[in-house]
Amino acid sequence: MTILTEAPSTAAEIYATARLGLYIDGEWRTGAAGRVFDVLNPATNEVIGQVPRAETSDLDDALAAAERAFPLWRDTSAFEKSRILLKAVALLRERAPEIGRLMAIEQGKPLKDAVTEVTRVSGTLEWCAQESRRLYGRIIPTDVDTSLTVRYEPVGVVGAIVPWNFPAGSPMRKMSAAISAGCALVIKASQEVPATVCALAEVFHDAGLPKGVLNLVFGRGAETSEHLIDSPATRLIAFTGSVPVGKQLNARAGALMKPTIMELGGHAPVIIAADADPVQAARRTSAAKWANAGQVCTSPSRIFVHESIAAEFTAELVRLAAELVVGEPLAEGVTMGPLINEKRVEATEHLVQDAVAHGATVAFGGERLSGEGRAEGGYYYAPTILTGVPLDAEVMSEEPFGPIAPITTFTDLDEAIRIANSLPFGLAAYGFTESASTADILARGFEAGILSINHCGGSVTEAPSGGVKESGLGRESGPEGVQAYLITKRVSHKLR
Structure with missing residues (x-):
């Protein structure tokens, strides 16, 4: 085993160029109370940045923005949705080297692996953008004077919570599927690796995603997650994390009859x-x-x-x-x-x-x-x-x-x-x-x-992933991953 111990002197300088902030209603901002989290470089244990901590009022602003944006995005044509998201794909691939450098610094994975992760999630977004044009309903044969159809419609505002170990992969699995399905979302990302997900939000912004469709916050785990679950605005909760935390969040959502997607731990x-x-x-x-x-x-x-x-x-x-x-x-x-x-x-x-x-x-x-x-x-x-x-x-x-x-x-x-x-x-x-x-x-x-x-x-990207037993509920990726953010509506129409 070879050990390289010299820290590149440029790491702190590179990270200093990163945008770190809350992204709410299409704008970058600090937290209402000015509180921050320190960001550490795991290779040196040095503070390399600070990211704003969202207060309750910031969360409410993000949820309100998502509520306003949802009807407009839901009703945007599949072709226009796909056009915007495919532009984001191109930007992701163009920016992969710089986003990968930020990820390597804040999360600790080797630079090659970090750049590969960004490139891979561009494929995830591309697949979901294409799938957004294939969310077909169906016609069911029935009595001659009745039309019976099944429609698939976006569930609404999504509250998403993601961990630190895949700073691009975990957020993008939620973002790409939810946005492609026509939902708006508020995503709580890990304050330990904020620069990567902020860069993803910038990509969506620069691609022309309407304001309020994507909102990004950082906050204390239970405090922020529970507020997202309890809000009347959210219609679905998507979580990736540990089994104990997943059980707690799922129980809280269940008490409000809110569906969940839970990708939990394994062994x-x-x-x-x-x-x-x-x-x-x-x-x-x-x-x-x-x-x-x-x-x-x-x-x-x-x-x-x-x-x-x-x-x-x-x-x-x-x-x-x-x-x-x-x-x-x-x-x-x-x-x-x-x-x-x-x-x-x-x-x-x-x-x-x-x-x-x-x-x-x-x-x-x-x-x-x-x-x-x-x-x-x-x-x-x-x-x-x-x-x-x-x-x-x-x-x-x-x-x-x-x-x-x-x-x-x-x-x-x-x-x-x-x-x-x-x-x-x-x-x-x-x-x-x-x-x-x-x-x-x-x-x-x-x-x-x-x-x-x-x-x-x-x-x-193209096939469903998820656990059984205590390792989770629902599926991400593949057609099932986008369908998880849809509701099934049966429409029966008496013709005469």
């Missing part, structure tokens, strides 16, 4: 069957495991390997971890950056220590990178591979959301599937096999909303 199992290629499985698992330093809700986080190929799989996984370049996100060649904050480092340390106390072995990593191993003050933790991890270790039941790959072995495939399904989560699951019949067993057996065979791919 993705990977089953490498006896007939799998262990080297290929290790390479594809490795690529997904260390992405974003493991801070991904679909990250492979419980690895079950058949005992006959465990040694070969583990050796390749360790070899690949040793090739990682950990360091400053803007430094050339870096493949893994810091974690987002001290809390994530402490949580990672705890899970590793607990696993070792239960009998696991550290095959690679297992330590915070300090001194010469990191930039002073940065939140770095080594990519960590644990072997012989017992099922009663916390890491096998608690989502690590960090750079930990816990490995355990199995002999019976049915038992491995049973263990994989034994947790209350069901977001993503992965399997490796060279057998079509084994692939079918895995596809049928896994309890998850996102399933990949012979790779660890997560969400894609």
Whole structure:
């Protein structure tokens, strides 16, 4: 494992050029009380900016703006909606390098990955913009004197709440689907990574999105989220985040009979069957495991390997971890950056220590990178591979959301599937096999909303993603992702 510790001196200068503000009714503003959140660089723990904190009056202004904008945007033709959104797509692709730099600085993912994320979300918006022209209703044959049709109409004002780990991806999944469906929205983004989402709002503004259709705020989690849910203006709540918070928000929305889209946490199992290629499985698992330093809700986080190929799989996984370049996100060649904050480092340390106390072995990593191993003050933790991890270790039941790959072995495939399904989560699951019949067993057996065979791919733009059990409600992406922001209206018309 190579470690690059020199912080690019330009990081603070680049970030100083970012627009940080509340975007309400087509205008940029500060919070009513002038309060702010500090923005930290996770590579150095230095304050690099401040973003306004929305007060209740700011939230009410944003909600009122969305209410005013909704009827106008709802009634805008599908062709005009699509034209505006496709212009935003072009602007996103043009600005991807600069937006990616801001993301790398504030969130910690390597620059190449950050730019790729921006480019990818331009594809998300493009797909949804095109889908906005395909929101067909239908005609139902019935009695000769009655016309029976089904119409799909936007639900109204949406309240959206998104986390920090994908500063462009998480907001855009809400923005693109809701706006393409004809809704207006107020989105609360993470104050830890504000520059990226502010840049997205600028793109929509410059593309000509009517004022009030998109409103962006930053605020304290529960305080802001609860106000969005409780407001009579909002007709749907879309949330991405942890299971405990999702349960609380869903219960609050349910008390008001408001529908929700909940993309919550997971603890993705990977089953490498006896007939799998262990080297290929290790390479594809490795690529997904260390992405974003493991801070991904679909990250492979419980690895079950058949005992006959465990040694070969583990050796390749360790070899690949040793090739990682950990360091400053803007430094050339870096493949893994810091974690987002001290809390994530402490949580990672705890899970590793607990696993070792239960009998696991550290095959690679297992330590915070300090001194010469990191930039002073940065939140770095080594990519960590644990072997012989017992099922009663916390890491096998608690989502690590960090750079930990816990490995355990199995002999019976049915038992491995049973263990994989034994947790209350069901977001993503992965399997490796060279057998079509084994692939079918895995596809049928896994309890998850996102399933990949012979790779660890997560969400894609053109197909639905979402969880089962405690990992969420509803689906994002694909036609289902746009339809989630529509209501179904049945119209029966007596002709005579």
